[in-house]
Amino acid sequence: MIEIEQLAKTYRRGDQLVTACTVGHLSIGRGEQVALLGQSGLGKTTLLNMIAGIVRPSQVRKLLVADQDLTAMSESARDRFRGRHVGIVFQTFNLLMPFDSLENVMLGALFGQGSNQHTRERAEELLRRVGLADRMHHLPGELSVGQVQRVAMCRALINEPQLILADEPLGNQDRKTGGEVLRLLLEIAGEEDCTVVMVTHDPESAAMMQRQIDLADLRQAS
Amino acid sequence: MNLFRVSLRNLRLRLLSTSLTTLSIAVGAGMVAALWLLIAETEKRYTTNTQGYRAIIGPKEGSPLSLVLSTVFNLGIEPGVVPLSVYKELHEGDLARRLGLVYAIPQARGDTFGGFPIIGTTSEMFTEFRRGKDEFGEYRMLDLAEGEAWTFDHAEFLAFAEHLAEHAAEVAADGGEHNHEHEPLPDEHMAAVIGSAVADRLGLELGSEIVPVHGRADEAVVAHKHEDSACRVVAIMAETGGPLDRSIFIPMDVFMSMDKHDAIRPGQDAASDSVLISAIIVEARARLAEFHLRNAFQTRTDAQAASPSIEMRQLLEMVGDATMVLRVTVYLVLFVAGISVMVALYNTMNERRREIAIMRSLGARRHQILRIILQEALLIAFLGGGLGVLLCHVSAYFFAPLVSDISGVMVDWRAFSVDELWLILGTCVLGGFAGILPAIKGSLVEVADNLGPVS
Structure with a gap:
């Protein structure tokens, strides 16, 4: 699902080049559920952004995601690819305020495979599955943190993506609530043979994944 | 879910900003629509209301335009008087035959009641005068909504003129001063036919009494009241939507018998030809009759012929030039409103960077x-444009009487025009241009920089 070789992202800060992220080699198989660990500042979010096609690497030998070479794609093609094949769950969930739960999920479809009756039915089904059947038309401000997290999760799953990238998806929730939602995400991803890459600092969440990778080890591999 | 809905929701989220920018567009568009409406209604009124007045024969003093404005639109003061000999010539002379005269109706002006002009005339005004044709090609007469018009026709008028001449001759022979001690007029002549606006505004009905005031309304405080010439309202005209609604017609003999109305001025021949009237309304069958009349009267010293259609066309051309400044001003207001849309949207782009990054x-x-x-810019412009047009017509509904009082133009608030659709479309184009800069700024938002915390 993901093949990375000799990837680096550097930024220019004044006269200096700052390395934000370095990966020597990383390979993640289809349907695999992987926790990405490491200290703050190692570039875990930057790596996710490069895998999502949001950020272009400064140097790279290979960056294949779902058999697609992201380095050869234009920005617009990467946007289209991300919308269609990648679901993202953010640390702050990033729901859009003017839209209710169902519409937030449907936004994922709008910019992904396209909004239609089928995607609407899937959005409703996902929301029902995560226990939000009676919250479909509530605005984000009317939901609890746990409910917001579940809406964000449904939005990531709406396009039946091949890959889900989750950046600290438990946010500031208590472990019990967050853990339940994560278990649900992994369950649905497993059913749909969807690869999950999750950045986390929480050992218990990491333990729920099939494999744990420390980004520091990937740097050494370079 | 579609992109249009996303735009709608974004506007709803910033309801206050959206409302204010929409309102600014609405004010601009409303001003443009109001100006257009006013100009269109003015042109329409000044064109349609001249129907039935192929030419106006009036005094040589004053311009043809002032003669037309006074006779057709009740605006300004009467430029002077014209002798009855001209009126007779139009009825009996060779000119009348050549023109194929349909009617030549006399008018005498100078008095008012409640600010509305009192016009002395003959009953041909109700039996012959034609206000153009209706949609079925039928001539539109001066219809009455209530009551029955008084009777005092052309023949009676001429007879009365002879009587005035005889009276003047007697006075001259006696060496006495000119006076107005005529034989009392029949009761049925002390009658008035009033326009619908006169009835509405003054609350008059059949049987109400009208006491003519010598002079114009604004001079009424010091003006003389013709108490002896009070007339009963015997009929109310059907609404015409023009100056006729603001007119009061009384028989010519009543008008001429009032004191201070010197039908024959002292020192003039005591002949009926010397009786003075204000104007003569002429309709003729001959093509280009108005040009023939103008030529016929060009070299004369006792009267001139004015063509209302020609005078109004020239006036509207002049007014058109004058309104150019006004047009430019209101277009500028609309343009500034467009800029406000751009500024409002552009300013929200900073706070919307995260939202845009999430969508990206x-x-x-x-x-x-x-x-x-x-x-979003187009929606604001579309709503503003539509609201502006609506505002314009609602304002027209409320302010039409005021505009009518000031300018004599009755603005029809229901007069929607295709141009208003073009105005809304134009406003949308303006909105589109106003949205370009904010849209470019929004589309250039970097995703990674605006998504939030990093691990």
Whole structure:
């Protein structure tokens, strides 16, 4: 699902080049559920952004995601690819305020495979599955943190993506609530043979994944 | 879910800002629509209301335009008087035959009641005068909504003129001063036919009494009241939508018998030809009759012929030039409103960077972000344009009487025009241009920089 070789992202800060992220080699198989660990500042979010096609690497030998070479794609093609094949769950969930739960999920479809009756039915089904059947038309401000997290999760799953990238998806929730939602995400991803890459600092969440990778080890591999 | 809905929701989220910018567009568009409406209604009124007045024969003093404005639109003061000999010539002379005269109706003006002009005339005004044709090609007469018009026709008028001449001759022979001690007029002549606006505004009905005031309304405080010439309202005219609604017609003999109305001025021949009237309304069958009349009267010293259609066309051309400044001003207001849309949207782009970044992270392409923001500008402009047109007509509904009082133009608030659709379309184009800069700024938002915390 993901093949990375000799990837680096550097930024220019004044006269200096700052390395934000370095990966020597990383390979993640289809349907695999992987926790990405490491200290703050190692570039875990930057790596996710490069895998999502949001950020272009400064140097790279290979960056294949779902058999697609992201380095050869234009920005617009990467946007289209991300919308269609990648679901993202953010640390702050990033729901859009003017839209209710169902519409937030449907936004994922709008910019992904396209909004239609089928995607609407899937959005409703996902929301029902995560226990939000009676919250479909509530605005984000009317939901609890746990409910917001579940809406964000449904939005990531709406396009039946091949890959889900989750950046600290438990946010500031208590472990019990967050853990339940994560278990649900992994369950649905497993059913749909969807690869999950999750950045986390929480050992218990990491333990729920099939494999744990420390980004520091990937740097050494370079 | 579609991009249009996304735009709508974004506007709803910033309801106050959206409302204010929409309102600014509405004010601009409303001003343009109001100006257009006023100009169109003015042109329409000044064109349709001249129907039935192929030419106006009036005094040589004053311009043809002032003669037309006074006779057709009740505006300004009467330029002077014209001798009855001219009126007779139009009825009996060779000129009348050549023109194929349909009617030549006399008018005497100078008095008012409640600010509305009192016009002395003959009953041909109700039996012969034609206000153009209706949609079925039938001539529109001066219809009455209530009551029955008084009777005092052409023949009676001529007879009365002879009587005035004889009276003047007697006075001259006695060496006495000119006076107005005529034989009392029949009761049925002390009658008035009033326009619908006169009835509405003054609360008059059949049987109400009208006491003519010598002079214009604004001089009424010091003006003389013709208490002896009070007339009963015997009929109310059906609404015409023009100056006739603001007119009061009384028989010519009543008008001429009032004191201070010197039908024959002292020192003039005591002949009926010397009786003075204000104007003569002429309709003729001959093509280009108005030009023939103008030529016929060009070299004369006792009267001139004015063509209302020609005078009004020239006036409207002049007014058109004058309104250019006004047009430029209101277009500028609309343009500034467009700029306000741009500024309002542009300013929200900073606070919307995160929202845009989230949409981009979900797969939105830059052109889709561009389209969402452009749609927001277009929606504001469309709503503003529509609201502006609506505002214009609602204002017309409430302010039409005021405009009518000031300018004599009755603005019809229901007069929607195709141009208003073009105005809304134009406002949308303006909105589209106003949205370009904010849309470009929004589409250039960097996703990674605006998504939030990093690990």
